[in-house]
Amino acid sequence: MVEKQTAGHDRLGDFAPKFAELDDDVLFGQVWSRQDKLSARDRSMITCSALIAQGLFPQLESHMKLAKKNGVTKDEMVEMITQLAFYAGWPKAWSAFGLAKEIFKD
Known part of the structure; x- marks a missing residue:
């Protein structure tokens, strides 16, 4: 729910x-x-991917926190960002990793 x-x-x-x-x-x-x-977990991964691809990092932070709450693991987020680096851009991946590192630090 x-x-x-x-x-x-x-x-x-x-x-x-x-x-x-x-x-x-x-x-x-x-x-x-x-x-x-579609599960909340999958919706979170799709939403985070779209926000990273567009470079919308202010919105990404809250959605990445929601993704973690919805069951997306650190390893899944790292793989998703790595994959997106090749399609959305290297600088966007670097920025996304900065957020992910803080959100998934525990």
């Missing part, structure tokens, strides 16, 4: 309420909860 997300409402609820609703209720509520279609 995917945990109810409230980041949209917490961070943008007063400023951009519709966006906050779409983020929390549609993306994380409806899409991420479709466990019968």
Whole structure:
């Protein structure tokens, strides 16, 4: 079961309420909860891959933490980033490894 997300409402609820609703209720509520279609672990790996490929490191940090919570191991994250280095770019992999090293240090 995917945990109810409230980041949209917490961070943008007063400023951009519709966006906050779409983020929390549609993306994380409806899409991420479709466990019968794709596990939260797999969704996390896909999301982290997409964020790395686009160089969206501010968003990557929270998604990498969520990936760890969803069962992605350090070894899997390292392999994913290594694979992406060849397709998304070496500098992006270096940046992603910096985050991964902190998040998966224990």
